[in-house]
Amino acid sequence: MTGNPLLQHLEHLFQHYGYGVIGVTIMLESMGIPLPAETLLISAALYCAATHKMNITWVATAAIIGAIMGDNFGYLIGRWLGYPLLERKGGRVGLTAGRLQAGRFLFRRYGGIIVCLGRFVAILRVFVALLAGANRMPWPRFIVYNALGGICWAGGYAYAAYYLGHRITRISGPAGMTLAACGAVVALGGVLFLRRHERRLTAEVEAAARREMEQSQQEGRT
Template sequence: MHSFFSAEHLSSLLLQYGYGAIGVVVMLESMGLPLPAETLLIGSALFCATTHKLSIAGVMIAGVTGAIMGDNFGYLIGRRLGLKLLQKHGPKIGLTSERLLLGRYVFFQYGGPVVFLGRFVAVLRMFVALLAGANHMPWHTFLWYNALGGVCWAGGYTLCTYLLGNEIFKLSGPLAIVAGCCAVIVIGTSFLFLKKNEKRLTEEALKAAEQNEHLRIPSA
């Protein structure tokens, strides 16, 4: 288990702060902070299974609530500050106004599955809400996929760990490798597709922006 949450530290944390600690850590990671929320959920579920000093239902509710709230805060931060930062510093790394518009268009079209699947990949989990906000993904769409992802990730991980007990550690390594490989393949394939079709997609984005104000990029 991550050294940040040794067995003694975790037990002390949960006994002292209970469900609140779980919700806060998961929420902060979902907002973009590098915290081991997944490790905490697994450890908390094992703590429930072995000590019965916390309710597994309470852990699940705390995890799901923290995940959904954190992503919504991250979305708001990204929507308020993300676009301005991208407009200001994007050209320095090749992110022209056309590519910024293209990114908004792609996220607008396919952002839902990205938000949902991003829940299960550690790096994406920290930044997907910020990206959704920066790209002005419609909030009602974001909320739906965010909530669905939060329930499946936090609730699913917690319940499976509780039912499987220590067997989860034998499975977590291979599952993490498989998830990481899938993420690399999906991201790599998406990058190659965008690179090959950038001109065509940019033209589509320009036409879509003329008809949909959500895609238009305000002046910096």
């Protein structure tokens, strides 16, 4: 076994829990529980490339199944709870009043596109299914967009990370280390960018929602 501590940790994790830990982690995150599902998926794909002790096809399959199942459970939870309870309890899992308001506006404006593309945005991925259910999005429509987004996100990330890791393992010496470091910096930069600009984006969506509401009220008076 390699002396790399990260690979040792991943090997211990996957030897004990197999592909199931990938599917379950992604499922729970999709239900609205903030977990590092994306990090685990990418790590599993890189582990496949570095050790060949897991099959990337099964990693992608477990991730896709977990994503689709979790989103459907999240949808049912959001539909059952509705906005009143989400407004009272959502803050416990990071679903703040601002995010609820932003989600309502985005679903009203873009609908199924948010379900599909929201998987690629860390902020939306955790809450998109809950918001879809709370907004009473038709379930058949949700299933179609959810499946499309889950396949593209889970399958795309898994295979992209796998082939990137495969390329890195073929490059030895300083060049390989430099390429790996650059990839890590880019990934970290993306996470920091989203966190830094979340408040600004939420404020812009909230402002747009208020303008739309005010416009509707003015039209109702006339």
